[in-house]
Amino acid sequence: MARGAPGGGPDRARCAALRRRLLAWYRANARDLPWRRTRDPYRIWLSEIMLQQTRVKTVRPYYDRFTRAFPRVEDLAAAGAGEVLKLWEGLGYYSRARHLLEAARWVVREGGGRFPETAAELVGLPGVGRYTAGAIASIAFGERAPVLDGNVKRVLARLFLVREPVDEGATEARLWTLAAALVSPRAPGDSNQALMELGARVCRPRRPDCTVCPVRALCRARAAGEAEALPARRAARRALPHHEIVAAAIGRNGRYLFGQRPLGGLLGGLWEFPGGKVERGEAHAEALVRELREELGVETAVGARIASLEHAYSHFRITLHLHRARISRGRPVPRFHTELKWLLPAQFDRYAFPAATRRLLAVLGRAKTGAKR
């Protein structure tokens, strides 16, 4: 079989055969997912944003809750950031929730509630990159726009035996060309979803299930015995940096002090115990006193450690230590946070906290030593 069309482009006949088989397989095997029962661009956009870096199983309950709370883009646009973040709590990558709200407001303000209909226009929306734009345009509007995410890269690298690292710019450009060649002109949304579905369920990162794969006869990596070795990446990923973080459970009359993180940054808009990073050579108590002075403008006495836990973010890991602390001088003012609040444990469920803080709240609840001082 020819390895490619003259000039290095994808072989047309082979691509047509791949499209046919992928579509037929998808139509017979697609999972019944709530966002596949609609052509509403709002709901498709919502699902695509939620599915970025996140598994279908995790997304489903969030999607259901969101669409119940905000059935139309106008409902989302009218919501407050706190309400949206609370519904997003636990889904991670919180900038997605902020972008979601910004984009919904833009669609209502600039489009009168109508989404842009082409990938080229969609890519201008907050939080919408080329992949998401292609997914929305093809699924909701039937545009012949390709998609390329980690799953699709893996499938294409195997189908076309692309041995070059898929995280290099030139390889990525080639993969976009291959992805475009596999979009069916008649059913672009389904053919894009077929590639994604194959990557999620059959052509998995480890142990691809080639025996049941609908395109096994056309797969070059399988023929070469290299399916598991692909896709190649540039270099082994460096170990994630690690930080020691100290935080304070400052109690007063049964309430605890929390700060809301600034909207633009990491975990923006979420509530947390005040605290911060331990500098090199600092003891935990020393670091916490310094952080609380910098963040809240108060002097504190640090007490016993309540809990320590490990948590991983996309680009770093932390060990988070929660200590009891008491304000010995001053009134807390928000020097870093947008707002400070004293919350009763009964109020915790009304606010959005990062996953690590949620775990600390559970420990605090079990500690039962009370915040009354």
Ligand code: SF4
């Ligand atoms: S044959 Fe195997 S490696 Fe090739 S696309 Fe199918 S599952 Fe992936």
